[in-house]
Amino acid sequence: MQMIYGVKDRPKAGQLILFALQQLLAILAATITVPIVINNNPLCANANMSISAALFGAGAGTIVYLLFTKFKSPVFLGSSFAFLGSMAAAFYGGVSAALGNLGLIIGAAFAGLVYVIISVIVKFAGVKWIDKVMPAVVIGPTVAIIGLSLAGSAVSQFAGGITDPDTGAYVMGVHGILSVVCGVVTLATTIACSVYGKKLLKMIPFVVGILAGYVVAAIFTAFSYIEGAEAMRIIDFTAFTRMEWYPNFAFLQMISDDYGTGTVGSIGAYIGTIAVAYIPVAFVVFAEHIADHKNISSIIGQDLLTDPGLSKTLLGDGIGSMAGAVFGGCPNTTYGESVGCVAISGNASVITIFVTACMAIVCAFIAPFVTFLSTIPACVMGGVCVALYGFIAVSGLKMIQKTDLGENRNLFVVSVVLIVGVGGMALQFGKVTVTAVASALILGILTNLFVNIKNKKSEGEQLTIDEAAKTVVAEEEENADEKL
Secondary structure (H helix, E strand, C coil), X not given: CCCCECCCXXXXXXXXXXHHHHHHHHHHHHHHHHHHHHHCCHHHCCCCCCHHHHHHHHHHHHHHHHHHCCCCCCCCEEECHHHHHXXXXXXXXXXXXXXXXXXXXXXXXXXXXHHHHHHHHHHHHCCHHHHHHCCHHHHHHHHHHHHHHCHHHHHHHHCCXXXXXXXXXXCCCHHHHHHHHHHHHHHHHHHHHXXXXXXXXXXXXXXXXXXXXXXXXXXXXXXXXXXXXHHHCCCCHHHHHHCCCCCCCHHHHHHHCCCCCCCHHHHHHHHHHHHHHHHHHHHHHHHHHHHHHHHHHHHXXXXXXXXXXXXXXXXXXHHHHHHHHHHHCCCEEECHHHHHHHHHHCECCHHHHHHHHHHHHHHCCCHHHHHHHHCCCHHHHHHHHHHHHHHHHHHHHHCCCCCCCCCHHHHHHHXXXXXXXXXXXXXXXXCEEECHHHHHHHHHHHHHHHHCCCCCCCCCCCCCHHHHHHHHHXXXXXXXXXXX
């Protein structure tokens, strides 16, 4: 895909602010959802995770990542959903001496340590083994699954989220219909700006789309205050009456936590519980880390696993997760929404990611702005996410467009990954959950190794991710030349 701004390019100041705002809007919903989910978890009765602190932690973690990768990788880190179960275990470990926010920080340290150890191994072993274990025929459909696995969330937001328990169809009452209207307006505006927009509009379709959807939602909400029209209320403006005026950082809450009266033995058991809850999940997120970086590599036409190198991206992600947890309690991870934003806008400028991170940190202290962002309706974000997640899925499929699917070896690998991933084969072992994406990747790797036991790779049968990326970029450049 041809980038309007490359990794090292620097857009003009005004454009830079708009691009950063677009990135912030793209990652916002997922980033602030993690603390909301934990606060509403009955097992985490004492949790009081701060939305502003999570936003701050995402910004701080991203800056750490950029420093470790020497500002060569345009990736944003945000709160990770993969660790939700682990975070619940940190608040409630089945013992009498739960460590609360200290438990969250300890857990993130365990997860970060996994990344550090793997990065050291990669430093000495190199990354060539990755292309052998995970060629484009494996990683392409896996990236597609990352987008497709999020499709249900996007559609649920888009359609109002209320389903019939018998049919599973979305119930289209007044509220549901208006939610769909807002989502359609958002999606249509985003598409129009991206396809028909000129210059700046073409590069910030999400900002314009979200604003358009928000305005329509606000108009509907205004009518909802008429007696009998409550179903038209799309935006919860009461959020402004309970604003969080400053970030309640996890390390500050840790100081004031009541650690109970448990014995040394129970504390030891509890820390062991945290380790068991966090460490296996870190290996799962490691697989997704590779998939996301291969995806963004194919989009920008540069192999990030070679330069700045997988060891550096892992270190940045691991240490960034620790930083995110110290401030917001949530370990961080690479965000597909951010990758999709790069793909659609054509802006791979790493300075944009840095400004986005700084904006997240500053915004954490601006209560009205954070509250405004939190009032963006789910249906509006759903309209944007339909495009975002779709682009992630398509970028994965582009990686295998030169793969010979007439060859059964390749066909079986792609088939296994797609069906396991789309089928949602998430596996739970005690408190550890292997996500559908990770399950698909693992089975794809095993299938690829199995079907190639007796066959050596012949030219053109299996492309490496770097070859796939170069192929996609070459085609984009050729198409662009033809249009000119």
